[in-house]
Amino acid sequence: MTMDTTARPPRIAVCGAGTDAPEVNALAERVGREIASAGGVLICGGLGGVMEAAARGAASAGGLTVGVLPGTSARDANRWITLPLPTGMGEGRNVLVVRFADAVIAIGGEWGTLSEVALARKIGIPVVLLAPTLTRGLGLEEADTAEDAVRRALAAAKSR
């Protein structure tokens, strides 16, 4: 049995705030569902807010959900995470969230999300913005809808 490595599922990171913001989190849930429906793996920070909503969406479509956690306990992961990865690196884990992915979708977001977007651009991982806040005005590609964001991210992932 040989796996065609070009056939590995695309890994898409979804970044966003850990806060309870219904509209942004609804977008994140749709993004997660689309990633899983397209056969992708969801990478995220594993906690609440956008991370939890995206994982819920992906899990509802039967997808694999990876939580790259800042702390040392797998129990910190939200309940939609299949594969919790406790890094013990605090916010230093942000670079891993983006390195682990073929493309990044940043939804809304604050300082943590901005750091992930900047790190992704620095190391050459494609970024798509959705409903940008702090990340607006940086000249990055912006999607109109959750579906558009996932389509753009998958296209960028494929062309790497």
Place this chain on the structure above:
Amino acid sequence: MTMDTTARPPRIAVCGAGTDAPEVNALAERVGREIASAGGVLICGGLGGVMEAAARGAASAGGLTVGVLPGTSARDANRWITLPLPTGMGEGRNVLVVRFADAVIAIGGEWGTLSEVALARKIGIPVVLLAPTLTRGLGLEEADTAEDAVRRALAAAKSR
């Protein structure tokens, strides 16, 4: 849909040298197959030798195989890795291999494996040795066979 987080698949790290050592690698392949057969996720360093043999075994049993890579490219992963995770941290990724796991099985091994065993003990991740070399003489639990190693690792993972 709510996932019972206690039902998450156990994550078992397999550590060992990246070299071509037929007997040790045959053990690693059996360990990988047993982990997957028991419904576990294989975590490893993603490269050759014991890492590749364990991933091949797990993949042959339909399991999820995670490669925690030292470099920055997913292409460094051996072909049996489903989920390549390029850390860009060099040997600093060794602490992630063990942190990501519920229990560690060290097969043979040299300095890198010894560092993973020592880090696991330091942070409280259970370790089982199989065919130990540098790791012998440290007072750690030792398994007789590949099957025994996996049974012990799964039991230790469950009791955490």
Place this chain on the structure above:
Amino acid sequence: MTMDTTARPPRIAVCGAGTDAPEVNALAERVGREIASAGGVLICGGLGGVMEAAARGAASAGGLTVGVLPGTSARDANRWITLPLPTGMGEGRNVLVVRFADAVIAIGGEWGTLSEVALARKIGIPVVLLAPTLTRGLGLEEADTAEDAVRRALAAAKSR
């Protein structure tokens, strides 16, 4: 002999691009000199451009200069670095540049600098901007001159 730990020298990180930009680098050199003249330790990424100019300024005033390097070799450090610290973590070292500091001065800068500014804000390290580019428009404190930037950074460092 007991050291009064409140008397430890303040550690000020200077972040900026590794490129050859004469005006920005002249600012960085003055910032470095001011930090050392005030008894501070310069933390930077250890490479060229703003990092090298700041280190040259600090070294010319007899200060300690720390280079938090992305690679694995101390030889990567510019020649004004007294204490090269090769992390082997690539861009993942950016979080260390800011964590190691009591306050951060960001001069000009591109994606790497933006990631350091965002990480600093996320983890609560004070940030002062000087001649901001990508970092403009984020609502952060902005200094008028090199001297002003160092005065603000030292005041912020003291009040932590």
Place this chain on the structure above:
Amino acid sequence: MTMDTTARPPRIAVCGAGTDAPEVNALAERVGREIASAGGVLICGGLGGVMEAAARGAASAGGLTVGVLPGTSARDANRWITLPLPTGMGEGRNVLVVRFADAVIAIGGEWGTLSEVALARKIGIPVVLLAPTLTRGLGLEEADTAEDAVRRALAAAKSR
């Protein structure tokens, strides 16, 4: 002013347990004093036990003492540390303790020390043992006295 980078002070890491073991810690204090007397910089984990004793020795001889801390606060450093470096990486900082050094002296020690010795060997940093415990039996160079350990470490650092 040009610094001859070959004239940078050698950076010697001292690793050992964070526990209160009078004999071992007395050795560590002598090692720290010798490093500083020879113009070297002491790198250590910044906490108690061997780390504190080595830092006290180095500080008593006027040396620079660097504490590579697991936590996020500089306040965790023992009072003999001049330059506290909070990594926020937990035990993941062990790889940085050794990477930051030209050579490593391991005094006594438990799992954490063993991990540092193994990581150092894996990445090619010279190691000298003094009063080894868990690190015994690995075929590594062993010094007879504190002075001998520092002499060997400085020689190894120079020849890199």
